Amino acid sequence: MTDELSKVFAALADPTRRDMVARLAVSDATVGQLAEPYEVSLQAVSKHLKVLEDAGLVTRTREAQTRPVHLEAEVFDLMTKWIERYRRQAEERYQRLDVLLAEMNDGPAVRRREDDKPRRKGKAS
Structure with missing residues (x-):
């Protein structure tokens, strides 16, 4: 997977190739059609x-x-699966950072359950 992914990212590192991919996302094209907006030879487009x-x-x-x-x-x-895995990891780190910053500002968060409420002194129920 990594080799395949490396080839994909390397291919998309070039702005001309990224532009070609964007144009092909709209519709198929011939080499001549792909070459039109660039000031390069058909041979250069073929290499891309x-x-x-x-x-x-x-x-x-x-x-x-x-x-x-x-x-x-x-x-x-x-590519999306690879990026999503790292996006989720980053999101988890940000959430932990949010909790840490909140604790630094407000003190430790105390979670109470219903049965942990302070009881009144006095009458027994």
Whole structure:
């Protein structure tokens, strides 16, 4: 998993590739269509696509004379699971920090149950 995840993050480290992925999230495109907004050769775009393909982020199919590039969204599930695990850990740390800060400001939090209420002196019930 780590090797696969490393390839994905490395592929997305380049802003041009991230932009291509964002555009492919909207719809499939050919190499020529992907190259349009950039001032680079088709060969350079093909190299970017090769990196994305090696990371499992895109696939190319053949439709008549064209080879559309398709985004493989399932790869993002792998990334999301990895990120979510660390987000949960960070959230737990923040919650512990909130409790510690509250105790520092207000003193230790005392939780009382109903049967722990102070009883009145005097009459027995």
